[in-house]
Amino acid sequence: MSNLTFQEAVVAGIAEEMDRDLRVFHLGQDIGPVYNGAMHSAKGLGERFGPARIIETPISEGAMMGAGIGAAIGGMRPIVQIMFAEFLGLTVTPLACDAAAMWYKSDGQTCVPLVVRVLFGAGPHRGHSEDYQAWVASTPGIKVVMPSCPRDAKGLMKAAIRDNNPVVFFEHMGIYHGSRQEVPDEDHVIPLGKADIKRQGTDVTLVATALMVQQALKAAEQLQQQGISVEVIDPRTIVPMDVDTVLSAVARTRRLVVISETWKTGDPLSDLAATVAEELGGDAPLRIARAGLQNTPRPFAMPLTRAAMPGVQTIVETVRRVMEPK
Numbered sequence: 001m002s003n004l005t006f007q008e009a010v011v012a013g014i015a016e017e018m019d020r021d022l023r024v025f026h027l028g029q030d031i032g033p034v035y036n037g038a039m040h041s042a043k044g045l046g047e048r049f050g051p052a053r054i055i056e057t058p059i060s061e062g063a064m065m066g067a068g069i070g071a072a073i074g075g076m077r078p079i080v081q082i083m084f085a086e087f088l089g090l091t092v093t094p095l096a097c098d099a100a101a102m103w104y105k106s107d108g109q110t111c112v113p114l115v116v117r118v119l120f121g122a123g124p125h126r127g128h129s130e131d132y133q134a135w136v137a138s139t140p141g142i143k144v145v146m147p148s149c150p151r152d153a154k155g156l157m158k159a160a161i162r163d164n165n166p167v168v169f170f171e172h173m174g175i176y177h178g179s180r181q182e183v184p185d186e187d188h189v190i191p192l193g194k195a196d197i198k199r200q201g202t203d204v205t206l207v208a209t210a211l212m213v214q215q216a217l218k219a220a221e222q223l224q225q226q227g228i229s230v231e232v233i234d235p236r237t238i239v240p241m242d243v244d245t246v247l248s249a250v251a252r253t254r255r256l257v258v259i260s261e262t263w264k265t266g267d268p269l270s271d272l273a274a275t276v277a278e279e280l281g282g283d284a285p286l287r288i289a290r291a292g293l294q295n296t297p298r299p300f301a302m303p304l305t306r307a308a309m310p311g312v313q314t315i316v317e318t319v320r321r322v323m324e325p326k
Helices: 006-020 045-049 061-073 085-099 133-137 150-162 211-225 243-253 268-280 302-308 312-323
Strands: 002-004 024-028 054-056 077-084 115-120 143-145 167-172 181-183 196-199 204-208 230-234 237-239 255-263 287-293
Touching (some): 006 167, 024 045, 024 061, 061 077, 133 237, 196 211, 211 230, 255 268, 268 287
Parallel strands (some): 204 255, 255 287
Antiparallel strands (some): 002 181, 143 237
16 A cells, blocks of 8 residues: 555556556656656656657647547557646547547447546646536546545546546546545556445435545534534546436435536536436435536636635535425
8 A cells, every 4th residue: 555645646547557558658748757747747757658658749739639549549548638627628629529429430340548637626726727527528428537535546547548438537636735545556446437435424415526525524524513414425437427326325315415616507416416306306305406616717816716616614504405394
C-alpha cells in the first residue's frame, strides 16, 4: 500500500499501465519533464518513459484529439490530456462524431480505446473550473469517469486505459493535492459502472460525485447528530451509471437527494433522479430533491464560487427538506 494524493494516484495508475502495455502512450500540452503537466498532472512520466511515449503537443485541442483517435483506431491506446474541461468544446466534432460513434457505425468492427483527461472543479487554483460533464455524458458511445478519492482514481484510471471505448476522465482540482489515502500497490482495477457506498444509512439516500462526495459525508455526520441516518453513494462513473445500486438503496429509504457541482439542467444526476422516479414512483411515497450549481456561469472569485455551488449546509438543508412529512 502507498499513501497517495489524488494526483499521485492517477499518475501511478498511468505509469503502471504504460509499464504493462507498450501500446499506451500519453500526449498533451506541457506534459514533459520541464512542466510536468497542469497541476503536475503528469509528474515524473516524462523522465520515466521519455519523449517517444510522453509526447508534447502544440496548443491545438482538435489536433491532439484527432491524433489520439487515429492512433487508437490504428491499434494503440492513447491518453490525451486536454488540460481543462472547458476546452472539451474544441474537440466536440472528432470526439463525439468520430470516436464515440465509431464502434456503432462500424457494426462493432472498429473500436477506439482512447482516454481523455480533463481537470475541472472549484478549488484553490482560482481558474479553469468549469464543469461540462453533461456535454460528453449525453453523447452515446462515450464513457465518463469522475472519481472522488485517490484509491478510486487509480483503479478507475487503469480500467479506463484498458477499455475499448472512449473514456473521458474528470479529475477534480479541489481534491487533486488534498488528503492522502492508502492505495494498493498491486494491480488495483475498479470496473467502470460500479458505484461505491461510502456510508451506510437508513433514512435517506444521497448520491454525489467528485468533491461533492466529501461534502456529502461531512453533511451526513452533522445530520447523524440530528437523528437522521444518511446513506452516501458515489457512482464513480457517470456513464455507465450504476442505477441498480441506487434503486436498491432508494427502495429501502424512499428518499433520494442528488448533489452535483454542475448545473441541474442537463445534469446526469438529474437524469438519475428521473429514472428513480420512473422505476419506484408507483410504489409507496417517494421523496426526491436536487442540489446543484446556481444557473449562472461559474464565478471566478472564490467567495462567489462558494456561494454558487452546493456546500455542506446546502446538503443538510436539502436532506432535511425531504425528511419533512408532506
